[in-house]
Amino acid sequence: MKLLCLGHAQVVEAEGEAKYQTHDLGSWLETSANQVESMADHVIRTVSHAMRVPKVIVLAIYDKLPSKEVKFSRHNVFLRDHHTCQYCRQVFSEGDLNLDHVVPRDKGGPTRWDNIVTSCFDCNNRKANKLPHEVNMFPKTPPRAPLWRPLFGFRRKGGIDDSWESFL
Structure with missing residues (x-):
């Protein structure tokens, strides 16, 4: 709404005979x-106006493309590894997962994308602070920084609004 009010975006008509017309x-x-x-749930009301909630907008201007670098975080490592322990290959909920340094910190391993993998508590305890070849525990996928945004393309339960289908 802010972008629309500032003139930085326009609403795209998503359905009906005026489909794809901008406003x-x-x-x-x-x-x-x-x-x-007829649309009581999808309306924005002010003191003097009421309007439909825009489903699709198009930016009229933008000043830069978003960064392609993905922020290193616990949650993003879990997303990169699909919530799968990289040693036993089982899928777990986020609360049952841990981060493991492939090369332990006390042996010079850094805390960054290319040295961190998702592991379950049992595998993390079994590997302890050993190198992979010392305990014969190698990650399923070699760790590396993702080249994508973790939530890009993520579809929530129930799918997406039909008005977006022709734009995706």
Whole structure:
């Protein structure tokens, strides 16, 4: 809404005979005013106006592309490894997982993408602070920094709104 009010975005009509027509804030207010009463759940109301919640917007301007670098975090390591222990290959919930240094810190292993894998508590305890070849425990997939955003393409339960299908 902020981008629409500032003129940095336009609403794209997602359905009906005017499909793909774009609107600025003023024309969206006019267009959606006729349909507000039948859509009680999907309406933004102010003191003097009511309009449909935009489902699809297009940016009119932007100043930079988002960074392709993925932030190193516990959650993102779990997403990279698909919540799978890299030693026993079982899938666990996030609360039952740990991060393991492939080359232990006390042997010079850094805490970064290419030395951290997801492990379950049992495998992490069994490996302890040993090198992989010392305990014959090698990660299923060699650790590396992902080249994607972890949540890009992630589909929640229940799918996505139908109005997005033609844009994805």
